[in-house]
Amino acid sequence: xxxxxxxxxxxxxxxxLVVVDEKGEIVLSLQTDTSFDPIFEAKKLLNGxxxxxxxxxxxxxxxxxxxxxxxxxxxxxAHAIGARAxxxxxxxxxxxxxxxxxxxxxxxxxxxxxxxxNDRCAAGTGKFLEIMARTLGFxxxxxxxxxxxxxxxxxxxxxxxxxxxxxxxxxxAKGENRREIARGLHxxxxxxxxxxxxxxxxxxDIVFTGGVAKNTCMQKxxxxxxxxxxxxxxxxxxxxxxxxxxxxxxxxxxxx
Amino acid sequence: MTADYRxxxxxxxxxxxxxxxxxxxxxxxxxxIYLSQKNRPDxxxxxxxxxxxxxxxxxxxxxxxKAAGRKIIGSYCVFVxxxxxxxxxxxxxxxxxxxxxxxxxxxxxxxxxxxxxxKSSFGFKVGKVCPYLESADMIVGENTCDGxxxxxxxxxxxxxxxxxxxxxxxxxxxxxxxxxxxxxxFKAAVEKLTSATVTPESLKKAILTVNAKRAAIHRLSSLRKxxxxxxxxxxxxxxxxxxxxDNPARFTESVNKLCDELEKRxxxxxxxxxxxxxxxxxxxxxxxxxxxxxxxxxxTSGAVIVGxxxxxxxxxxxxLTDESGETIEEMMEDIVDRYFQVDCAIFTPNPDRLNHIxxxxxxxxxxxxIHYGLQFCQPYLMESIPVEKALEEKGIPCLxxxxxxxxxxVGQLKTRVEAFIEQLR
Numbered sequence: 119x120x121x122x123x124x125x126x127x128x129x130x131x132x133x134x135l136v137v138v139d140e141k142g143e144i145v146l147s148l149q150t151d152t153s154f155d156p157i158f159e160a161k162k163l164l165n166g167x168x169x170x171x172x173x174x175x176x177x178x179x180x181x182x183x184x185x186x187x188x189x190x191x192x193x194x195x196a197h198a199i200g201a202r203a204x205x206x207x208x209x210x211x212x213x214x215x216x217x218x219x220x221x222x223x224x225x226x227x228x229x230x231x232x233x234x235x236n237d238r239c240a241a242g243t244g245k246f247l248e249i250m251a252r253t254l255g256f257x258x259x260x261x262x263x264x265x266x267x268x269x270x271x272x273x274x275x276x277x278x279x280x281x282x283x284x285x286x287x288x289x290x291a292k293g294e295n296r297r298e299i300a301r302g303l304h305x306x307x308x309x310x311x312x313x314x315x316x317x318x319x320x321x322x323d324i325v326f327t328g329g330v331a332k333n334t335c336m337q338k339x340x341x342x343x344x345x346x347x348x349x350x351x352x353x354x355x356x357x358x359x360x361x362x363x364x365x366x367x368x369x370x371x372x373x374x
Numbered sequence: 375m376t377a378d379y380r381x382x383x384x385x386x387x388x389x390x391x392x393x394x395x396x397x398x399x400x401x402x403x404x405x406x407i408y409l410s411q412k413n414r415p416d417x418x419x420x421x422x423x424x425x426x427x428x429x430x431x432x433x434x435x436x437x438x439x440k441a442a443g444r445k446i447i448g449s450y451c452v453f454v455x456x457x458x459x460x461x462x463x464x465x466x467x468x469x470x471x472x473x474x475x476x477x478x479x480x481x482x483x484x485x486x487x488x489x490x491x492x493k494s495s496f497g498f499k500v501g502k503v504c505p506y507l508e509s510a511d512m513i514v515g516e517n518t519c520d521g522x523x524x525x526x527x528x529x530x531x532x533x534x535x536x537x538x539x540x541x542x543x544x545x546x547x548x549x550x551x552x553x554x555x556x557x558x559x560f561k562a563a564v565e566k567l568t569s570a571t572v573t574p575e576s577l578k579k580a581i582l583t584v585n586a587k588r589a590a591i592h593r594l595s596s597l598r599k600x601x602x603x604x605x606x607x608x609x610x611x612x613x614x615x616x617x618x619x620d621n622p623a624r625f626t627e628s629v630n631k632l633c634d635e636l637e638k639r640x641x642x643x644x645x646x647x648x649x650x651x652x653x654x655x656x657x658x659x660x661x662x663x664x665x666x667x668x669x670x671x672x673x674t675s676g677a678v679i680v681g682x683x684x685x686x687x688x689x690x691x692x693x694l695t696d697e698s699g700e701t702i703e704e705m706m707e708d709i710v711d712r713y714f715q716v717d718c719a720i721f722t723p724n725p726d727r728l729n730h731i732x733x734x735x736x737x738x739x740x741x742x743x744i745h746y747g748l749q750f751c752q753p754y755l756m757e758s759i760p761v762e763k764a765l766e767e768k769g770i771p772c773l774x775x776x777x778x779x780x781x782x783x784v785g786q787l788k789t790r791v792e793a794f795i796e797q798l799r
Contacts, residue, residue: 177785177789180788191796192789192792192793192796193789193793194789194793194796195793195796218786218789229797230793230796230797231797232766232771233790233793235786235789235790237776237783237786
């Protein structure tokens with residue numbers, strides 16, 4: 119058996135693990151909830167995984183670094199590497215995760231040129247969508263699909279999770295169509311994400327990563343809003359872990 | 375600290391319980407942030423001592439000076455000319471404004487969206503925890519940003535002797551005339567306070583004293599150009615912060631002693647971090663004691679800070695006052711000339727600052743610039759956008775951050791700073 123390299127992405131909502139081989143091909147891809155004890159969950163996930171090197175990323179990377187004496191990389195670089203591995207020409211990456219969102223511009227050779235990150239609160243992130251879906255009685259899996267069925271989007275002016283939730287509640291009370299409210303919420307997240315992207319890079323395809331990239335309404339609206347192609351991996355949530363795994367192999371000079 | 379100090383603090387009117395709590399937090403932070411650093415120069419021992427006695431021995435010295443007839447003047451800004459203060463037989467101290475304190479009470483007096491620095495200065499007053507403020511015979515407020523100038527209207531009701539200095543906002547002849555007039559008015563006010571007269575001899579001596587202090591800092595800065603850098607950004611910032619508190623002559627001597635040691639380090643090519651560690655220039659708002667948040671994040675994320683384009687740093691100490699003046703009029707004019715060059719963001723337009731940032735990037739061989747903005751600090755946040763743009767056009771990576779004194783965004787900031795450092799490697 120050849121060498122194997124692992125990337126672990128400890129996010130606010132889920133922990134992702136990807137193992138690649140010497141060619142950089144994915145041989146294992148796992149995911150679990152972060153819970154209140156991320157290190158315990160990480161250990162469980164790593165149990166039985168053969169690996170010749172590991173790098174941690176995600177907001178829990180420093181916890182992992184202490185517990186496992188492993189090197190770390192920021193989510194920004196990890197998503198950049200992962201996105202480039204899947205889409206070699208990519209120059210712009212949008213990652214929307216559980217509690218933060220980032221727009222990343224790359225140089226032609228794939229290095230990070232510039233990035234923007236949301237401020238301290240959860241506005242415009244996966245958590246925001248999750249809470250709004252619940253308020254409207256949708257599952258997070260159905261949320262995007264239902265929103266796409268709406269013919270128009272209701273304007274939601276607040277980006278703050280707390281204020282937007284009360285705004286949504288009052289729209290429900292007015293008897294507004296919940297799919298239209300849902301679509302409005304998607305539009306408000308997209309406005310924010312589009313702003314971040316435009317601050318770092320104009321033009322070219324956008325690789326959309328993170329859990330929120332699974333949402334088909336988000337994909338469609340992002341592309342429409344910016345008039346740019348949006349590329350999404352088969353499992354966009356694993357892109358950060360993939361990037362970290364590839365970085366291990368790069369550091370060991372196995373792949374370029 | 376000894377019991378003598380407790381009596382001293384009580385006499386100054388401090389809230390002993392609150393003050394104990396503050397010192398406990400400060401002591402712990404200092405231990406964790408400063409004393410845990412590796413490869414520190416031995417001469418930093420002096421600054422460790424100063425910090426351990428910052429509310430103790432130094433205050434006792436100031437009270438002894440007062441007993442001997444000197445006056446103490448507190449200031450919040452690098453535009454308050456120390457030369458005039460010293461020449462009129464008074465001592466100038468910088469006032470505490472680098473930590474959140476008594477925030478709930480402060481927000482009864484100031485809007486919530488006021489910058490952390492202004493809130494902090496109020497917090498130390500309403501929380502009764504700053505012995506410098508309570509020792510001061512005069513407190514100088516200065517009309518820099520809107521936040522400060524309006525806050526002084528309220529501060530005037532909280533402190534005994536607030537003196538407000540007006541400042542120009544445009545670098546024109548009229549602007550300079552205003553500064554000249556204001557420094558003249560300030561000189562008269564200090565003379566009235568101390569009942570001393572500024573003489574050509576006393577003013578000359580004061581100019582030399584303050585210049586020596588600045589020259590020592592220039593020497594320190596210049597040693598940070600070496601790779602590996604012989605001193606951490608945290609330690610160099612501390613020296614720049616102590617600049618505002620310490621006895622000037624002793625400070626100068628201590629910084630020069632530190633520089634002697636650093637010179638040896640540079641010659642031996644020993645440093646605090648390995649050679650080729652990414653080098654960062656911090657530019658923007660002042661970082662007052664004990665605001666060590668950003669340098670701590672940067673220097674525990676694999677980079678080193680090599681310069682501060684800041685009031686607590688180069689902006690505050692950049693130029694010397696011309697030493698050739700003989701008459702009071704000549705020397706006052708030299709002082710005006712010196713301070714009028716300070717490139718504070720309250721000036722409009724303010725092209726000198728951008729030039730200085732670019733000069734510093736070159737001189738200190740910085741790989742990137744972190745623009746440090748305090749939330750709600752309009753002048754610096756406004757400038758941060760054109761600064762970033764200009765640097766990017768020159769191919770110099772720039773990260774703009776906007777933060778305050780709280781710890782709630784440390785995780786987020788660390789991710790951004792780490793990603794920025796990855797960008798520089």
